Amino acid sequence: MKYNALKGVHDIFPPDSYIWQKIEKTARDIFAVYGFHELRTPIIESTDVFIRSIGETTDIVEKEMYTFNDKAGRHITLRPEGTAPVVRCFVEHHLYNLPQPQKFFYSGPMFRYERPQAGRFRQFFQIGAEAFGVVDPKIDAEILSMLKVLFERLGLKGLHFEVNSIGCEKCRPDYKKALLDFFAGKIDTLCPDCKRRYDQNPLRILDCKVDACIQLRNGAPHVTDYLCGECREHFDTFLSFLNLLGVPHAINPNMVRGLDYYTRTTFEVTCEHLGSQNAVAAGGRYDRLVEDFGGPPTPAIGFAIGMERIASLLKASDSGAVPAPKVFVALLGAAAEKEGLVVADKLRDKDIWAELGYAGNSLKSQLRRADRLAAEYVLIIGDDEIASGRLTWKRLTDKTQGDMAFSEVYDFFR
Numbered sequence: 001m002k003y004n005a006l007k008g009v010h011d012i013f014p015p016d017s018y019i020w021q022k023i024e025k026t027a028r029d030i031f032a033v034y035g036f037h038e039l040r041t042p043i044i045e046s047t048d049v050f051i052r053s054i055g056e057t058t059d060i061v062e063k064e065m066y067t068f069n070d071k072a073g074r075h076i077t078l079r080p081e082g083t084a085p086v087v088r089c090f091v092e093h094h095l096y097n098l099p100q101p102q103k104f105f106y107s108g109p110m111f112r113y114e115r116p117q118a119g120r121f122r123q124f125f126q127i128g129a130e131a132f133g134v135v136d137p138k139i140d141a142e143i144l145s146m147l148k149v150l151f152e153r154l155g156l157k158g159l160h161f162e163v164n165s166i167g168c169e170k171c172r173p174d175y176k177k178a179l180l181d182f183f184a185g186k187i188d189t190l191c192p193d194c195k196r197r198y199d200q201n202p203l204r205i206l207d208c209k210v211d212a213c214i215q216l217r218n219g220a221p222h223v224t225d226y227l228c229g230e231c232r233e234h235f236d237t238f239l240s241f242l243n244l245l246g247v248p249h250a251i252n253p254n255m256v257r258g259l260d261y262y263t264r265t266t267f268e269v270t271c272e273h274l275g276s277q278n279a280v281a282a283g284g285r286y287d288r289l290v291e292d293f294g295g296p297p298t299p300a301i302g303f304a305i306g307m308e309r310i311a312s313l314l315k316a317s318d319s320g321a322v323p324a325p326k327v328f329v330a331l332l333g334a335a336a337e338k339e340g341l342v343v344a345d346k347l348r349d350k351d352i353w354a355e356l357g358y359a360g361n362s363l364k365s366q367l368r369r370a371d372r373l374a375a376e377y378v379l380i381i382g383d384d385e386i387a388s389g390r391l392t393w394k395r396l397t398d399k400t401q402g403d404m405a406f407s408e409v410y411d412f413f414r
């Protein structure tokens with residue numbers, strides 16, 4: 001019997017896991033100075049949490065959710081994204097009663113039943129952040145600047161920030177009407193999904209991935225031409241703050257994003273060194289979602305980063321070197337086996353990474369292992385060393401060596 005991981009999911013192991021740790025640590029360090037606190041939500045939620053927020057006519061809800069009934073017949077979904085669960089949590093625990101803004105970050109696996117390809121998986125990891133309670137476009141700019149700082153600190157190159165505003169419930173009806181007019185003569189040539197979307201949610205036609213629909217939307221009206229006064233001002237101020245903070249960006253009036261909850265600001269960060277799945281992060285405002293979930297009106301904005309895509313970019317420039325032990329304790333003889341176990345134990349207690357030789361391995365093969373691990377030092381303990389009370393140390397990096405009393409070992413490595 002041979003078992004393999006399921007299609008579209010993958011294992012992460014060294015050295016790649018060190019790249020993942022680096023991304024997570026860098027993100028955490030940066031979130032800390034922007035005042036984002038960690039929030040952990042379950043991987044499963046009621047299916048309604050996603051239908052209600054992401055939208056019934058989106059690809060995610062229509063085609064991609066891992067949904068099942070549990071033994072009590074409840075409709076359950078493996079989270080396809082992190083924003084809806086965070087909003088559910090925010091409302092359920094009345095976090096809106098705390099002084100605003102409330103800023104959170106999260107990380108973990110998401111699940112979408114998509115056709116797997118380079119950069120697109122069925123289980124993928126996101127690091128996301130969400131800020132609640134601020135309508136001021138300063139926070140929109142802060143969020144993009146935070147992403148820029150994060151990607152710079154990770155050393156990523158060739159990134160492009162695309163921004164848009166998709167308006168609010170006041171300007172949306174006019175824009176929808178313009179879209180309906182534009183597509184009216186083309187309905188017959190739209191894909192079957194988009195024929196349905198034409199009646200239900202025409203904005204979704206702009207996000208369809210079918211080639212014919214992509215062609216048909218050439219020349220479609222731009223949402224930015226239909227913004228109401230307040231949305232226009234919000235967008236312009238946001239753009240001026242991006243300039244102030246030195247976040248280079250392009251306006252992409254076709255970017256409507258694949259989730260229905262967005263209002264006003266939307267953005268995507270793409271990387272020219274990736275293939276067709278080139279978005280490394282994306283997000284936007286969702287000023288109505290908290291209210292839709294039964295909370296008080298609360299503006300909000302956030303983003304999610306695709307971990308696999310960032311990791312694949314870093315892999316090209318960073319080998320994800322596995323860290324090396326400080327000390328390898330090589331042992332020869334029965335008495336040394338015991339003495340070495342104690343020495344390694346005490347070193348570890350002092351936070352010094354020590355590896356140990358094991359019975360049945362010759363000194364030569366132990367030294368080979370020390371070399372392979374790239375240990376900085378080797379300590380050699382044998383019968384002679386135990387009899388004399390002094391052990392031999394070798395520094396593999398510069399080939400120096402010497403000896404010391406057993407009692408000196410801990411000070412030596414301090």
Ligand code: HAM
Pocket residue numbers: 080081082083084112114119120121122123124125126128129130258279280281282283284285301302303304305306307308309
């Ligand atoms: P999203 O655009 O669906 O937005 O996903 C965000 C990022 O997750 C994408 O840009 C991409 O890097 C990564 N991603 C998405 N799907 C896959 C996949 N199948 N395989 C690999 N990576 C993937 C959201 O999820 C929103 N919740 C973002 C947000 C947060 N908006 C506001 N707050």
